[in-house]
Amino acid sequence: xxxxxxxxxxxxxxxxxxxxxxxxxxxxxxxxxxxxxxxxxxxxxxxxxxxxxxxxxxxxxxxxxxxxxxxxxxxxxxxxxxxxxxxxxxxxxxxxxxxxxxxxxxxxxxxxxxxxxxxxxxxxxxxxxxxxxxxxxxxxxxxxxxxxxxxxxxxxxxxxxxxxxxxxxxxxxxxxxxxxxxxxxxxxxxxxxxxxxxxxxxxxxxxxxxxxxxxxxxxxxxxxxxxxxxxxxxxxxxxxxxxxxxxxxxxxxxxxxxxxxxxxxxxxxxxxxxxxxxxxx
Numbered sequence: 001x002x003x004x005x006x007x008x009x010x011x012x013x014x015x016x017x018x019x020x021x022x023x024x025x026x027x028x029x030x031x032x033x034x035x036x037x038x039x040x041x042x043x044x045x046x047x048x049x050x051x052x053x054x055x056x057x058x059x060x061x062x063x064x065x066x067x068x069x070x071x072x073x074x075x076x077x078x079x080x081x082x083x084x085x086x087x088x089x090x091x092x093x094x095x096x097x098x099x100x101x102x103x104x105x106x107x108x109x110x111x112x113x114x115x116x117x118x119x120x121x122x123x124x125x126x127x128x129x130x131x132x133x134x135x136x137x138x139x140x141x142x143x144x145x146x147x148x149x150x151x152x153x154x155x156x157x158x159x160x161x162x163x164x165x166x167x168x169x170x171x172x173x174x175x176x177x178x179x180x181x182x183x184x185x186x187x188x189x190x191x192x193x194x195x196x197x198x199x200x201x202x203x204x205x206x207x208x209x210x211x212x213x214x215x216x217x218x219x220x221x222x223x224x225x226x227x228x229x230x231x232x233x234x235x236x237x238x239x240x241x242x243x244x245x246x247x248x249x250x251x252x253x254x255x256x257x258x259x260x261x262x263x264x265x266x267x268x269x270x271x272x273x274x275x276x277x278x279x280x281x
Contacts, residue, residue: 007149007172012038012065013222014058019124025270034185034219034268038062039176043147047071050167050176051085052092055128059088073098079178080164081109083121087132102136105163110134156206158199160188173213181235184221185267189275197239208232221267252280
């Protein structure tokens with residue numbers, strides 16, 4: 001929990017949960033959803049939550065974690081529109097009286113995820129996701145404060161989906177990066193086609209230019225630290241490997257096996273398999 005000011009941050013990791021998908025990953029794993037990182041940035045009395053989790057059970061655990069801090073939750077920020085990063089914002093907002101905030105682009109993607117919810121999210125997690133109306137609002141100049149400290153919303157464009165953003169906390173040398181940066185988990189490649197990898201690299205460069213010392217990633221191996229230099233470098237290496245290995249293999253399975261051999265330590269090969277199928281379809 002590094003700190004160089006009156007602010008501090010803590011991270012809650014929601015462990016992987018099983019998808020309602022009967023097929024196994026080609027390596028024999030069950031289909032799982034990657035671990036989810038939820039970040040609490042707090043001062044002496046107040047706190048801001050970044051990327052609330054997806055299911056009602058996860059929200060209950062995160063809510064108890066927040067309650068135990070004794071802090072007054074003022075804002076809930078979502079970095080992007082994928083449902084796993086905001087579907088429980090309403091539940092937690094109602095519980096703690098916090099305002100949900102996001103960028104205009106993220107709010108648009110939130111509405112898209114609501115539109116596809118019945119055909120996608122509720123199929124893979126039946127009965128687990130609470131009612132999730134889009135209640136997020138924008139803040140002037142993409143900036144708000146926590147006990148007098150600036151929290152800056154930085155829009156970065158496409159990363160593992162469209163219209164993504166990060167939260168920069170200068171007084172902590174911290175970026176809460178959502179899915180722009182990954183940390184020890186296979187990256188989501190389903191939306192990486194048609195120039196998406198280059199756009200993702202541009203998003204990474206924007207984060208790097210903020211010169212953070214610490215990065216909290218949306219999907220993180222909880223055994224790893226938040227060292228910014230390492231996280232940025234490893235995220236780039238993964239994208240570079242995708243560019244290298246895609247033209248070398250003529251099937252999703254061959255690509256999957258090659259990436260798995262290159263990155264055997266990363267969590268959740270099922271996420272890689274989903275991306276492989278999308279890239280070759």
